[in-house]
Amino acid sequence: MKLELVATATFGLEAVVRREIEALGYRVIKTEDGRVTYIGDERALAKSNLWLRTADRVYIKLAEFEAREFEELFQQTKGIAWEELVPAEGNVIVVGGSVKSTLHSVPACQRIIKKAISVRLCEFYCKEQLSETGAEYRIRFIAHKDRFLLLADTSGDGLHKRGYRVQDVAAPIKETLAAALVQLSFYHKDRVLVDICCGSGTIPIEAALIARNIAVGLDRSFAAESWEIVDPEIWKEERRAAFEAADLDTPLSITGMDIDRRAVRAAKANADEAGVTDDIDIVCKDMTEWILGEGIPKGIGADEHGVIISNLPYGIRIGDDRGLRAIYAHLKWLMNNYPNWSFFLLSADKNLERELGRKADRRRKLYNGQIETQFYQFHGAKPLRDMNVDSAQ
Numbered sequence: 001m002k003l004e005l006v007a008t009a010t011f012g013l014e015a016v017v018r019r020e021i022e023a024l025g026y027r028v029i030k031t032e033d034g035r036v037t038y039i040g041d042e043r044a045l046a047k048s049n050l051w052l053r054t055a056d057r058v059y060i061k062l063a064e065f066e067a068r069e070f071e072e073l074f075q076q077t078k079g080i081a082w083e084e085l086v087p088a089e090g091n092v093i094v095v096g097g098s099v100k101s102t103l104h105s106v107p108a109c110q111r112i113i114k115k116a117i118s119v120r121l122c123e124f125y126c127k128e129q130l131s132e133t134g135a136e137y138r139i140r141f142i143a144h145k146d147r148f149l150l151l152a153d154t155s156g157d158g159l160h161k162r163g164y165r166v167q168d169v170a171a172p173i174k175e176t177l178a179a180a181l182v183q184l185s186f187y188h189k190d191r192v193l194v195d196i197c198c199g200s201g202t203i204p205i206e207a208a209l210i211a212r213n214i215a216v217g218l219d220r221s222f223a224a225e226s227w228e229i230v231d232p233e234i235w236k237e238e239r240r241a242a243f244e245a246a247d248l249d250t251p252l253s254i255t256g257m258d259i260d261r262r263a264v265r266a267a268k269a270n271a272d273e274a275g276v277t278d279d280i281d282i283v284c285k286d287m288t289e290w291i292l293g294e295g296i297p298k299g300i301g302a303d304e305h306g307v308i309i310s311n312l313p314y315g316i317r318i319g320d321d322r323g324l325r326a327i328y329a330h331l332k333w334l335m336n337n338y339p340n341w342s343f344f345l346l347s348a349d350k351n352l353e354r355e356l357g358r359k360a361d362r363r364r365k366l367y368n369g370q371i372e373t374q375f376y377q378f379h380g381a382k383p384l385r386d387m388n389v390d391s392a393q
Helices: 016-021 042-049 072-077 106-125 175-183 202-211 232-245 259-274 320-339 350-355 384-392
Strands: 003-009 029-031 035-042 057-066 093-098 136-144 147-153 192-194 253-256 280-284 306-310 340-345 362-368 370-378
Touching: 003 042, 016 035, 016 175, 016 232, 029 042, 042 057, 042 232, 057 072, 072 106, 072 147, 093 106, 106 136, 147 202, 147 370, 175 202, 175 306, 175 340, 175 362, 202 253, 202 259, 202 306, 232 320, 259 280, 259 362, 320 340, 320 350
Parallel strands: 093 136, 192 253, 192 306, 253 280, 306 340
Antiparallel strands: 003 035, 003 057, 029 035, 057 147, 136 147, 340 370, 362 370
């Protein structure tokens, strides 16, 4: 069955999600704010949920139309072939939002859409009332300037819920954003990676999952697994293929450090739950006292071409301006003394470049929850092997 799929994304990550979709072998037909639309089938639906690291959810696009009156919304919705998706006992739940539309009442739109779906299904299945005792079908509507987009949520819980976060700390970074930071950096599995403020370990864990080519959805379930339109064998086959695709042999050098012992305990517990304990060295260490080549990372000299990726503790989160200044001062020292290292730093501080005394090679606006941040990228010298690859090309 040919499907039009929509992967939603945090603002600023659309291009990263697009690259992931294309890497899975699917054709993207549209990229817009917060959404990437592509063509696939039932197998693409399963594969996308299992593999997409930076998307929030995967939807099936059902319809798009204009509606300025409730009767128009009802008729347009009723005209969709809901019976092709929802069985007689299916439990339909409608959620959504309305922005700059004539039909601005979200509860009213929910009632109208739910009623239209119910009427259509009752007529098709020759029933006076639906039992709604079966699998859940969550339908999302997005109304913007009188244009309605109807989507079926195949993921259920957001894709950031990998299942490994068993312990948390204050202001944790979302798993999807952490995976994006790793993908936007120079990190690959034969390089050294350090997170200087690792918190609950999300960035190192996501880096290890990427390096090991471990599908992030392997240990969780999805809403569409209980839908009749997807053969259960497809899910079994894709899970088996994902399991076999993992690289469990390549040695990794990933380190997470944090000054807070509670954060270190949380990071170790989460890494264990994710199955990457042996891939990450998590240490309790004040990054302002960290010097390369003194045992952290293990066996790594100061001349190594490494990568630092970190979600810095912005003042808005920790409220300790003096501590922040100390972190900036040591980062500046590290940059000046270890030119082979690349620094990828997420921060809400618009003065970060001035504090570090260096203009970023690249910046990217991203949102950490509701906080607008910049992903500052300071590039170190390229390893000789990378320079040889570039010259060969």
